[in-house]
Amino acid sequence: MVSQTGFSQNTSDSFFKPSDSLDTKRQNAVIISEAVLATGTLIGLNQIWYAEYPKSDFHFINDNSEWLQMDKAGHVFSSYHLGRFGAEMLQWSGANKKNQMLYGAGLGFVFLTAVEVLDGYSSEWGASLGDVVANASGTALYISQELIWKEQRITPKFSFHATKYASYRPEVLGSSFTEQILKDYNGQTYWLSVNLHSFAKSSKIPKWLNLALGYGADGMISGNIEDTPPVLTSNPKRFRQFYLSLDVDLTKIKTKSHFLKTVFSIFNTVKIPAPTIEFVRFNDIKYHLIYF
Numbered sequence: 001m002v003s004q005t006g007f008s009q010n011t012s013d014s015f016f017k018p019s020d021s022l023d024t025k026r027q028n029a030v031i032i033s034e035a036v037l038a039t040g041t042l043i044g045l046n047q048i049w050y051a052e053y054p055k056s057d058f059h060f061i062n063d064n065s066e067w068l069q070m071d072k073a074g075h076v077f078s079s080y081h082l083g084r085f086g087a088e089m090l091q092w093s094g095a096n097k098k099n100q101m102l103y104g105a106g107l108g109f110v111f112l113t114a115v116e117v118l119d120g121y122s123s124e125w126g127a128s129l130g131d132v133v134a135n136a137s138g139t140a141l142y143i144s145q146e147l148i149w150k151e152q153r154i155t156p157k158f159s160f161h162a163t164k165y166a167s168y169r170p171e172v173l174g175s176s177f178t179e180q181i182l183k184d185y186n187g188q189t190y191w192l193s194v195n196l197h198s199f200a201k202s203s204k205i206p207k208w209l210n211l212a213l214g215y216g217a218d219g220m221i222s223g224n225i226e227d228t229p230p231v232l233t234s235n236p237k238r239f240r241q242f243y244l245s246l247d248v249d250l251t252k253i254k255t256k257s258h259f260l261k262t263v264f265s266i267f268n269t270v271k272i273p274a275p276t277i278e279f280v281r282f283n284d285i286k287y288h289l290i291y292f
Helices: 002-016 024-050 066-092 097-104 107-120 129-148 177-183 258-267
Strands: 154-160 188-195 209-218 239-248 274-280 284-291
Touching (some): 002 258, 066 129, 066 154, 097 129, 129 154
Antiparallel strands (some): 188 209, 239 274, 274 284
């Protein structure tokens, strides 16, 4: 049994180990899997999300003032990590760096742009130029670091906590915790997690230690304040929040296991709960022993 377990672990770990040279079977598997997943997701969105609303001619809308730009931060985050995963999957197949950058890192921008096209043909929404710019920014953040430093020193991350506002408008902000993670911008925080050692490689700073700069917003029941329904006696005031915290770069934790490296890469999208300083409207400071 010990021998079989060891063999199973070695086989599993060799599967997750990136190929030293181009493995066409792996590359084909990556391309087919991404195409099927992306196509299925877009078809599902079209049937579940857009089918209930009438179609229209393709049009743009200006939603840059909505949700205190929290949705734009979400687009940067999503585009960056979809591109990062695309590049890492091509690296796993043994593709060269150029192809990783061209066809992998651009995955997030291409997919999210396709979603914008669906928005553009829906009378309920519309394509957003601000979203497109945010998508391009997330992709550019990944590619520029690879070109300049050949590593990712600054990583967008996400954290969430439940808020009271979802109960006021559950149809907009989510009726379940899972929906609230996606819809309640009041509970979302987007971070830029900076790896300190990568900027001071000769120092004794732990390689996994990061400093995180966060952005959030509160008091939002609708996209714009003028669209806020009178759900309360007096509607809450919306305001921005800025955070300073510590974080961990999971990809910098030493391990010989390629399986664990893959797990760490996936969970490196989430900000680790840690002591945090919150700056409210830049004129009020709050201290959190643990913030998430």
